[in-house]
Amino acid sequence: MQSRTLCFNGTLFRKNLSRFWPLWGLASFVGALFPLALFLQLVREHTRVDALEMTGAYYAAVSWAVPALSLCYAVLCAMTVWSYLYNARSVSLMHTLPIRRRGIFFTNFLSGMAMMLIPYAVTGALCVLVSLYAHAIDPVGLGITILAVVGESFFYFASATFVAFVTGNIFALPALYFLLHFLAVLADFLVSSFAQGFLFGFNSSYTGVVEFLSPTVHLTGHLRVDMEYAETMTASGHVGRAVASVTLENGWLIAVYALVGAVLLALAYGAYRRRHSESAGDVMAVRWLRPVFRWGITVLSGTLGGLLLYELFWRSFQYSPTYEALPMAVCLAVAGIIGYYAASMLLAKSLRVFRGSWKSLLAVAVLSAAFCGALHFDVLGSESRIPTLDQVKRVELRVQGNTYTLYPGQDDALIEQVRTLHQAITADEAYIRDAEYNGLMPEEEGNVSYGNPLRLTYTLRTGAVVERFYSLTITRDRLAQSDTYDALLDALVRNETMKQKRLHLGGDGYTPDGGSIYVERRGEVYDLGSREAQAILNAVAQDAAVGAWGDPDWFGSNDGSDYALNLDLSFTRQEKNITYNDWITITVRPSMTYTTACLLKLGLVTEEDLVTRAQLYPSQYYKEYEETEEAVLPDTAQVIEPEEHTVEALPSGEATATAAVTGLVVLNA
Incomplete structure (x- = not known):
């Protein structure tokens, strides 16, 4: 009778499952607790769950729970099914069986995959039953979840299998497995740490450039659940929100890693075919490695x-x-x-x-x-690297707590100013380092300002990012010299267009979504809605246009002439399904008539609240306060009406910034 060569042996498969049942049995028991707990909660509260909300929960598990669990569980499964490789007697016995290495390899791999998937199958089946009870079945979401779980499980077990055939020691298997999975993140941290310690302007401890080589970190950071909501009318007549759609963003990454797992599996099979039985017990079973x-x-x-x-x-x-x-x-x-x-x-x-x-x-x-x-000695020239205008896609700089975003073709002149400033900073490296850590000896107090942070981020057209951070010392003497970085930075921030950028009025995609105001006289804080934030932003823009706001104060005289208000506005920007956040702090002064009138119209402050810090805390600012009271304190009861002002400095595309205050505070109507 002609013999057949099989790639699968049922007896060995069943033997592996029965021999190692405590592993997959315990994992199945732990996994079953979560859907059972959800079921008891639904029964106790007599609630129903929307199908798309349940799908969102599945996707959330796929995006962070499954990668982390599979990372740890896969190495345990690999240590069980490939344990015979690490003992000379066991490997010799296994290779004397009437099964070729190909059959042993694929049978053990399928055994391990079965042990990987059984806990997920038990948990998933119970979740489906709970969904049926709650009338929350979404076939599409369920199918995507199953494919995602299988793909992630396959990748992790395939990578563990590859490591199992590279090493010949069972204790080296988990150590090498976790090292390879996080080596890219560790290398990124080490390179960034050395760059930060040696190179001027480097301040990042992690860049994420090669994060894709650390699958768990990359998956948990890039798999996102995008849920869109729509307003609905409840039975009681109230307006509510319901999930309109759910999407697993960047789900294609799972398919890519599954393909990588297939390549690793092929390499593992090639290593097994050439593996010597005598390598059992060696730290590295492959000699050339x-x-x-x-x-x-x-x-x-x-x-x-x-x-x-x-x-x-x-x-x-x-x-x-x-x-x-x-x-x-x-x-x-x-x-x-x-x-x-x-x-x-x-x-x-x-x-x-x-x-x-x-x-x-x-x-x-x-x-x-x-x-x-x-x-x-910076042989690669990293410190002095400044991208050219035709290389950048976007330039961001953050100074004095404000973010400015510049785009080529729209802000070419400002970008060139930024590049000139950057060149001046790199040329003054020795001076900046000495001033930051040894200090200067100014002739008079208030002539020097230490520790002014400046962050420059160039996003290149290739997708790469060049980021630099500097802590600058600014002096009055150098501000008077046009070629110093002090003067260049001051001129850049004072630019009228940059003031609009500071308020995100230059079309950079940021929109106000809220904020807060703290009234010190009453000790009360109020959260701002998006419409209130927009109205205040427009009022500040009016003040900036007439020169009442926006000029930097590097030396912070803090003479108490500002209003005793803490006003913050927050912004958001969406780009490729990523949300960016920013905020600005507005120092409100008596000269900012548009802003104060807006705050009064919105009812956020009263006339009594418009007191300066010198008025509120006289002993902290002036010893001779009583003698100079009339000269210092403004008449808060006579707020200048700003209707007659018009704004010509703002671009025509920002119509909201050119309206009168009475139009800005339409909320009051």
Whole structure:
């Protein structure tokens, strides 16, 4: 009789499920608790759930719960079905069975996938029953959820299977598995930390550039549930909201990772076909990967451990605002050498790894010195990199707590001003560092302002982002010199167009959605609605147009002439299903007649509330307050009527900013 070669063995499959039933049985029990708890809540409260709301709950689980759970559960399943690979007797026994390696591989893989999916199947079946009870069945949402769960489970178990065939030690399997899943995030953190310590203007501890190489972080950060609502009329005649549609945004990422899982599965099968039984117990079962493992551990230990040694033994006693190249190189070399020997001992399964290793130690020392030297001297020119106008898609700068967004073709002149300012800052690196950490000696008080943060973000047409952060010291003497960054920054912020940008009136997509006002005289705070925020914003724009608001005060004299009000406006912007938030703080002064009239019309303040801080807290501002009371205090009962003012400085596209206050406060009608 002609024999057949099978890729699946039912006996081995059933044996795996029955042998490891506590694993998938316990997981199924824990998963079943959640739908049962939901069912009891529905029975107790006699409520019904909308089908789309239930779909939204499914999508929410797919976007953050399933990736995190599958990450941990997949490695447990892999450790069970592939456990025979890590013992010489077990692997020899398995390979003497009348089943080819191909059959063993696919049977065990399907066994592991079954153990992955059984808990989800039990939980899902109970969720469907609960949905039926609540009359909340959405077939489309249910189908997408099932496909998403299967895709994520397949990817995680395939990646765990790949790691299982790369290593030959069961304890190395989970360590290497989690390291590979989060290596990109860890590398990003390390690179950003070194850049922040060596390079001027770098201030980010994480960029997310290669986050897609860490699937769990990427999935939980990019899978989103988009729920749209529509107003409905309830039976009692009240207006309510109901879910109109639910979408799993970026769901295609699951399909991409599933394809990556298929590639990893093919690589695992190729490794199994060439795997030697004698590799059981080795940290790395694939021989050509052993140097990669040794030097990978060396680099990881050197960078991570080097930072720790530097902070403990150098920076704690010789503090410097930036990393010093020579001490850092020594710390990197010491930590790298420790990592090199640790990896060598794991690979050799012996402590005798020191003989003949001087060449490798020399290589570690040279690489450490070269790395620190390259960062110290900025051989790549990262500090002075300033994108050109034709490279950028959008430029954002944040200064004095305000965000300005500029676009090529619309704000070319302002972008060139930003680039000129950026060049002046990089040219004054030594001065800025010295002023920030050693301070200056001004001749008079109030001539210098420290720690003015400036963040520049260039979004390039390629999708890359160039971000820089500077803490600037500004002096009165340098403000009078037109070529200094002090004067350039001051001229940029004082620009009338930039004032409109500060209020998000330049068509950057931001719209006011609320805010708050705190009245110090009464100690009361009020939340603002979007319509109130829009009315106040328009009034501030009127004051800016007539020169009553918007000029920066770098030195903050704080003479108490501002009104005792804390006014904040918040903004939102939607871009590619991502919500961006911003806010501005409005300092209200007696000269801002449009704004004060608007606040009065809206009923947010009264005439009695329009007192300056010098009036409210006289002892904190003036010792001779009683003698100068008439000169300092405005007559709050005589607010200048602003009807006669018109605005010519604002662009025609912003009609809301050119209306009179009586038109702005239509809310009062």
